[in-house]
Amino acid sequence: xKIALLxxxxxxxxxxxxxxxxxxxxxxxxxxxDAVGYYAHPNEVCERLRAIGAxxxxxxxxxxxxxQAEPNAERRAAYxxxxxxxxxxxxxxxWLASLPAELxxxxxxxxxxxxxxxxxxxxxxxxxxxDRLGEVALGANQVLVLxxxxxxxxxxxxxxxxxxxxxxxxxxxxNPDAAYALLTLPSCKVEPRRVxxxxxxxxEELQALDWGQGAIGILSRRR
Numbered sequence: 001x002k003i004a005l006l007x008x009x010x011x012x013x014x015x016x017x018x019x020x021x022x023x024x025x026x027x028x029x030x031x032x033x034d035a036v037g038y039y040a041h042p043n044e045v046c047e048r049l050r051a052i053g054a055x056x057x058x059x060x061x062x063x064x065x066x067x068q069a070e071p072n073a074e075r076r077a078a079y080x081x082x083x084x085x086x087x088x089x090x091x092x093x094x095w096l097a098s099l100p101a102e103l104x105x106x107x108x109x110x111x112x113x114x115x116x117x118x119x120x121x122x123x124x125x126x127x128x129x130x131d132r133l134g135e136v137a138l139g140a141n142q143v144l145v146l147x148x149x150x151x152x153x154x155x156x157x158x159x160x161x162x163x164x165x166x167x168x169x170x171x172x173x174x175n176p177d178a179a180y181a182l183l184t185l186p187s188c189k190v191e192p193r194r195v196x197x198x199x200x201x202x203x204e205e206l207q208a209l210d211w212g213q214g215a216i217g218i219l220s221r222r223r
Contacts, residue, residue, distance in 0.1 A: 001027045001028075001107050001108050001184070001185040001186075002024070002025070002026045002027055002182055002183070002184050002185075003026060003027060003028045003029070003030055003105070003107075003112065003182070003183045003184075003185065004023055004026045004028070004029045004030070004180060004181075004182060004183075005030055005032070005145050005163060005165040005180060005181040005182070005183055006019065006029065006030070006031045006032070006054070006165060006168055006180045007031065007032035007033060007034065007059075007116075007145075007146075007147025007148075007164070007165050007166070007167060007168065007180075008032070008033070008034045008059070008147045008148070008150055008166075008167035008168060008169060008170060009031075009034065009035050009036075009045050009049075009167075009168045009169040010034055010035075010036065010037050010038040010039050010061065010167070010168075010169040010170050011035070011036045011037065011038060011039040011040060011041050011042040011045050011080075011084065011169065012038075012039045012041070012045075012168065012169030012170065012178075012202065012219075013039075013041035013044045013045055013048070014197050014198060014201065014202050015168050015169045015178040015195075015197055015202075016045055016048055016168055016169065016178075017048075017197075018178050018195045018196070018197035019168050019178050019180050019195050020048070020052065021195075022193065022195045024182070026182070027107075028055065028105060028107075029052055029053070029054040029055065030054070030055050030056075030103075030105060030112065030114050030145060031049060031054045031055065031056040031057070031114075032057060032059070032114050032115065032116055032145050032146060032147035032148075032164075032165070033056070033057045033058050033059025033060075033062060033099075033115075033116030033117075033122070033147055033148070034059030034060065034061045034062060034116065034147060034148070035049060035056070035059070035062055035096065036061055036062060036065050036084050036088070036096065037059075037061030037062075037064065037065065037079050037080060037081065037084060038061070038078075038079060038080055038169070038170060038215050039080070039169060039170075039202075039206070039215065040080075040205065040206060040209060040211070042065075042084045042087060042088055042092070043087065043088060043089055043092050046088070046092040046095060046096065047092065050095065055103055055105060055114070056099050056103075057099055057100055057101060057102060057103055057114050057115060057116055058096065058099035058100065058101060058116065058122065059116040059117070059122055059147065059148065060116065060117065060122040060123055060148070061079060061081070062096045062099060063122060064076075064079060064081045065081055065084050065085050065088065065093070065096060066085075066093060066096050066097040067085075068097065069122070077212065078212050078214055078215060080215075101115065101116070101122065102114065102115050107185050108185040108186035109141055109185075109186050110141050110142070110143060110185045110186050110188065111141060111142050111143070112143045112145060112183070112185075113142065113143065113144045113145065114144075114145045115144070115145075115146055116146065116147055116148050117146060117147070117148035118132070118136075118146065118148075119135075119136060119144070122148070123148075124148075125148060125149050126146060126148075126149065126162075126164075127149055127151060127153070128153055128155055133155070133157070133162075136157040136158065136162055137157065137158035137159075138157045138158040138159060138160025138161070138162070139158065139159055139160055140159040140160065141160070141186075142158075142159070142160035142161075143160060143161045143162075143163060143183065143188060144157065144160065144161070144162045144163070145163050145164075145165070145183075146162065146163070146164050147164060147165070147167070148164075149164060149172070150166060150167035150170055150171055150172035150173070151164065151166060151172060151173045152164055152165060152166035152173065152179055152181070152192050154181075154190045154192070161188050161190070163181060163183065163190055165179060165180045165181035165192070166179025166180065166181070166192070167179055168180060170215075170218060170219065172218065172221075174221060174222055174223040175194060175222070176199050176219055176220050176221065176222065177194035177195055177196045177197075178194065178195045178196075178197055179192070179193070179194055179195075180193055180195070181193060199219050199220050200220070202219060203216050203219055203220065
C-alpha cells in the first residue's frame with residue numbers, strides 16, 4: 001500500500017496543485033493539519049482536500065481560524081487569521097472546526113497515527129535535535145506523522161517511525177519547492193518528494209493584495 005503524506009499547505013493553492021499533479025497513484029492521502037493561515041486561497045484549499053478524500057487532522061492555524069485556540073497577538077496579522085476567517089465559507093469553516101486532533105489509519109499490520117505538532121498538542125515543535133523527541137516512544141509497527149515545523153524529517157522513535165513530510169505551502173528548510181512524502185506499507189519505506197511550482201507568480205499575487213513581506217519572502221528563501 002502507498003500513502004501520500006501532506007502537511008502545512010497554509011492556503012497556498014499553487015503549491016497544493018503542484019503536489020497533486022505530481023502524486024503517483026496512491027491508496028490514501030493523509031494530511032497533518034494547517035490547511036489555512038498565512039496565504040490567500042483558504043476556500044480553494046479546503047475544497048481540494050475534501051474533493052480528493054484526504055483524511056485530515058487540524059493544525060494550530062486551523063484552530064486559530066475556527067476560534068478553538070488563540071494565536072499570539074503580535075503574529076495574528078502575519079498569520080492572516082482574521083482575514084481567513086472573514087473569507088471562509090460557512091461550509092469550509094464548519095469542516096475545519098470538525099477536524100480531529102488525531103487520526104489512526106491501519107493497513108497491512110501498521111498503525112499510522114497522524115497529529116499536527118506532537119503527541120500532546122498542536123503547538124510543540126519537534127525537530128531531530130528537540131529534547132522532547134525522546135518522549136515519543138512508538139511501538140513496533142507504529143508510524144507517527146507530524147507537521148508543524150515545515151522541515152522534513154524521518155527518525156526512529158522507540159520501536160516505531162516518526163515522519164514529518166515537510167510543508168506543501170511554506171517550506172522552511174531553505175528549499176522553496178513544495179514538500180510531501182510517500183509512505184509504503186508494510187515496509188514503512190519513506191520517500192521524501194519535492195515539487196517546483198511558480199513561486200514568483202504566487203508572490204506577485206500576494207504583493208498585489210498588499211500582503212505582509214515576511215510571508216512573501218519566506219516562499220523563495222534559499223541558502
